[in-house]
Amino acid sequence: MKTSTKIWLWFALVLCAATTVMNACFGRWPSVIVAIVSLAGLCMVLFAKKKAGFTLMCCCYVVSFFVAVLGSLGQPGLLVSIIMSLVGSLLVPVITWLFLRQDWASLN
Secondary structure, eight states: OOOHHHHHHHHHHHHHHHHHHHHHHHTHHHHHHHHHHHHHHHHHHSOOOOOHHHHHHHHHHHHHHHHHHHHHHHHHHHHHHHHEEEEEEEHHHHHHHHHHTTTTOOOO
């Protein structure tokens, strides 16, 4: 795995951990559970070099999107919330894929 990929994965790990702590502070427990599983996926990619970790992480971001949308139903600014949730749910997996695509064959 390239150094740039490892650096991104560490950055994503710290970013996701910070988001998890923030969600826990605000009592968003469904988001916390999804984020912890997503962190496990990132760790599987970074430390065990497993393709399944990326798949798990992507699944978690899909679930995270729906949790965020359901959590914002009935609140003002629903469209903005949906767009921001979509951007947040796509950002890490897409950037991770851009880094991993060259190393994909070397992952287990």
